[in-house]
Amino acid sequence: MTDIMPPGLALKKVDERIMTLNVGPQHPGSGHMRIVVQIDGDYIVACDPDPGYVHRGEEKMAEYRNYITNVPHLERPVIHDSCNVLYPYVLGAEEILGIEVPERAKYVRVICSELNRCIYTMYWLAIYGIFLGHSTMFMWPAGDRELLIDLMEKVSGARVTHAHFIPGGVRNDLPANFEDVCLRQVNYFEKRIKEYAAVFYDNPILISRTQDTGVLSRENAIRYGTTGSVLRASGVDYDLRVKAPYDVYDELDVHTNVMKEGDSYARSKVPWLDMMESCNIIRQALQKMPKSGSVRTKLKPNPKTKGPATVYKRVESGRGSLGCYIVSDGKTEPYRVKMSVPSFRNLLAMPNLLIGEKLGNMPSVYWSLNYWPVEADR
Amino acid sequence: MSAIAPKFKLSEFIKSLLDNAFWAVLLASLIGLPIIQIVLFYIEMPVIDGELLTPFLALTWLADPTRSLPILKAFMATDMFRVMAFPGFGFAALIAAGTIFIERKMLAKLQLRVGPFYCGKIEGILQLAGDGLKLISKEIIIPAKADKPIFWAAPVIFVATAAAFVALIPVAPGWVVADIDLGLLGVFAVIGFFPIITILSAWSANSKFPFIGGIRALFQMVSFEIPLILSLLGVVILTGTLNLSEIAASQSSFPWIVFLPVGAIVFFITMLAELERIPFDLPEAESEIVAGWLTEFSGMMYGLVQLGTYLKLYAFAGLFVVLFLGGWNGPMVVPPFPEELLVGVELGPLTVGPFPGLPLFDQEMLNGTLWFVLKTVGVIFFILLPRGVFPRIRIDMLLSLGWTKLIGLAFVNIFIALGLLYAGVLGPGGLQ
Numbered sequence: 001m002t003d004i005m006p007p008g009l010a011l012k013k014v015d016e017r018i019m020t021l022n023v024g025p026q027h028p029g030s031g032h033m034r035i036v037v038q039i040d041g042d043y044i045v046a047c048d049p050d051p052g053y054v055h056r057g058e059e060k061m062a063e064y065r066n067y068i069t070n071v072p073h074l075e076r077p078v079i080h081d082s083c084n085v086l087y088p089y090v091l092g093a094e095e096i097l098g099i100e101v102p103e104r105a106k107y108v109r110v111i112c113s114e115l116n117r118c119i120y121t122m123y124w125l126a127i128y129g130i131f132l133g134h135s136t137m138f139m140w141p142a143g144d145r146e147l148l149i150d151l152m153e154k155v156s157g158a159r160v161t162h163a164h165f166i167p168g169g170v171r172n173d174l175p176a177n178f179e180d181v182c183l184r185q186v187n188y189f190e191k192r193i194k195e196y197a198a199v200f201y202d203n204p205i206l207i208s209r210t211q212d213t214g215v216l217s218r219e220n221a222i223r224y225g226t227t228g229s230v231l232r233a234s235g236v237d238y239d240l241r242v243k244a245p246y247d248v249y250d251e252l253d254v255h256t257n258v259m260k261e262g263d264s265y266a267r268s269k270v271p272w273l274d275m276m277e278s279c280n281i282i283r284q285a286l287q288k289m290p291k292s293g294s295v296r297t298k299l300k301p302n303p304k305t306k307g308p309a310t311v312y313k314r315v316e317s318g319r320g321s322l323g324c325y326i327v328s329d330g331k332t333e334p335y336r337v338k339m340s341v342p343s344f345r346n347l348l349a350m351p352n353l354l355i356g357e358k359l360g361n362m363p364s365v366y367w368s369l370n371y372w373p374v375e376a377d378r
Numbered sequence: 379m380s381a382i383a384p385k386f387k388l389s390e391f392i393k394s395l396l397d398n399a400f401w402a403v404l405l406a407s408l409i410g411l412p413i414i415q416i417v418l419f420y421i422e423m424p425v426i427d428g429e430l431l432t433p434f435l436a437l438t439w440l441a442d443p444t445r446s447l448p449i450l451k452a453f454m455a456t457d458m459f460r461v462m463a464f465p466g467f468g469f470a471a472l473i474a475a476g477t478i479f480i481e482r483k484m485l486a487k488l489q490l491r492v493g494p495f496y497c498g499k500i501e502g503i504l505q506l507a508g509d510g511l512k513l514i515s516k517e518i519i520i521p522a523k524a525d526k527p528i529f530w531a532a533p534v535i536f537v538a539t540a541a542a543f544v545a546l547i548p549v550a551p552g553w554v555v556a557d558i559d560l561g562l563l564g565v566f567a568v569i570g571f572f573p574i575i576t577i578l579s580a581w582s583a584n585s586k587f588p589f590i591g592g593i594r595a596l597f598q599m600v601s602f603e604i605p606l607i608l609s610l611l612g613v614v615i616l617t618g619t620l621n622l623s624e625i626a627a628s629q630s631s632f633p634w635i636v637f638l639p640v641g642a643i644v645f646f647i648t649m650l651a652e653l654e655r656i657p658f659d660l661p662e663a664e665s666e667i668v669a670g671w672l673t674e675f676s677g678m679m680y681g682l683v684q685l686g687t688y689l690k691l692y693a694f695a696g697l698f699v700v701l702f703l704g705g706w707n708g709p710m711v712v713p714p715f716p717e718e719l720l721v722g723v724e725l726g727p728l729t730v731g732p733f734p735g736l737p738l739f740d741q742e743m744l745n746g747t748l749w750f751v752l753k754t755v756g757v758i759f760f761i762l763l764p765r766g767v768f769p770r771i772r773i774d775m776l777l778s779l780g781w782t783k784l785i786g787l788a789f790v791n792i793f794i795a796l797g798l799l800y801a802g803v804l805g806p807g808g809l810q
Contacts, residue, residue: 029665131665133770139489360772363665
């Protein structure tokens, strides 16, 4: 019996009382992955997350394309967060190719990055709502998300897959009158997400259901290597925008939201607070941005490095710190592109959080980890 | 024309029309008329002009409109009409269909959507018919290892039990399918069947997610039946009867919710749990156990379970109205029947009427039905509303709510009822 069991299951002896549930990949509560859960009555005694259903070989594909043509496909792992997921690659490519970025382009990148963080988080929040059976919290974020998607459509021309960041700046300049429209939409957006507190975050049933479930202590959060909102919800003040600023984040006033509890409720609330902080950052960036100027440095066709070079860059994405390691051997294509994704790091904490929990807590704990299956598989 | 029907010929078109007409006449005379005859044999026929109508003479109403109304009235006096149409299944199914439509539209407005929109031109009013047709036309898939007889029977038994529940609800004075003295006890007995059907269907599917859902439903229904029964004891103590019609009639001056608000609240919460509505929809929690005990049902079997669920919803809302909101009692708003229709109305050169057999329904019945439906729709609205506001709660929270808080509140309600009785506020010598 033990031989045919999937690896990672802690239980050696399968008891009569234990029932094995295959949650996923065709399950409304799983996403593009499988969680093998063993339950004893209503309690989870073993949990084996099984990602890999949407592996697309993005890293291998990057070895056959040059530094510019890598842009559109490297954003595919998280299309809702496509600017952020591309950001570390673009930063790294600029460093090893030796490209200077205009000042205005850096601000445009910050604005696009923060807009995309909100777009991603709204999608995540919608799924968190429907996982808890709160259908209004599914529809509201999915609808309000359109405000920012329309903004990004004005900027880049595409609604989700923008491919807007390229080595050397951004693809296009902002459209005319963008500052006013952006300010108005972002202000309205902030007003809207504050209303979510009344229907969702202050809801007594939600609080009693998610508080003290799946508690991740500060020590464990650091030890398992979690990042992003999961880490900040466990009381660790760690945000790359503050700790290791890239582009112009050091000129902006970024406030980090930290909660001490480390439970499912805190993990669901930190991204919501982060969205309000994103609105603040966008307003600051719009104010400080140079009103005119170039947004892109002209590149030679097929740019390549002088010789062998490596670079590692990371940014704070919607899910946490997202790193990109580029190795070049002097050709026009990168020798190796390796992405260190936050989703996979956060997933590693899941079995430890779920064991001992009730089956009813599985969706809330699972999705509060800010995990995106496609990004984990790449 | 050629693009739509390339081989159109007028003669073939006329032939197809005649074909259709032929089949319609054939089926009507071979099947329709015998059915009408069979129905008429079960009806006690009225006497018109000193002549007792027989089923064979009854068909004369097709030629004589003055005979159709007495026959209709005679048909409405039968038990079959009560079971099939008015206070029974047809009426309840109509309200259930309206409930589904209102639920979808209301939830959509709450969530800044439009809801059903295209089917039927006007705000998607035919969406339900479309859904029903879809469910009927879908294949019914039975799991290979299922216990097939029980699995097949479960949806049918579910609908039948829900319809039995509907039969106990009095709609207007004298208009109830089963007017039994132990009506409230009958309600408890019928409610007690639902967990059994649920666990039978869940277990017979021989699948893991339905099994967990069935166990959850069993826990939930059994543990909420006790506060449900206890919360209704207050009304029974004050009225001294278990007959639902008498309980409704006893609230002619004020409804019991005025004196027993605690019982009404407890009953409302337990009602949500018994109906598996959000926030108590754990047996169907889709993010944990797919669709709970409904997971393996497909096609019209699922449709039947949904129909039964909404019939149950109507019956519970009706029970709440009868017990706490005064049932059919309300101010008389229906105008009296115009007497001149009985003798005939002169409209210039024409004289319309007289219409023997009128009025079909008396004024009290129409008024009672109106108030009952209005109150029931109001209660249904409040049953649907939490779906847009609350997330789902967990099974341990649910059980602790049922076994501790609600039972405690139900006892408080009983003490309030006893206090009102012994202090002489209500009962003999009191207000009522």
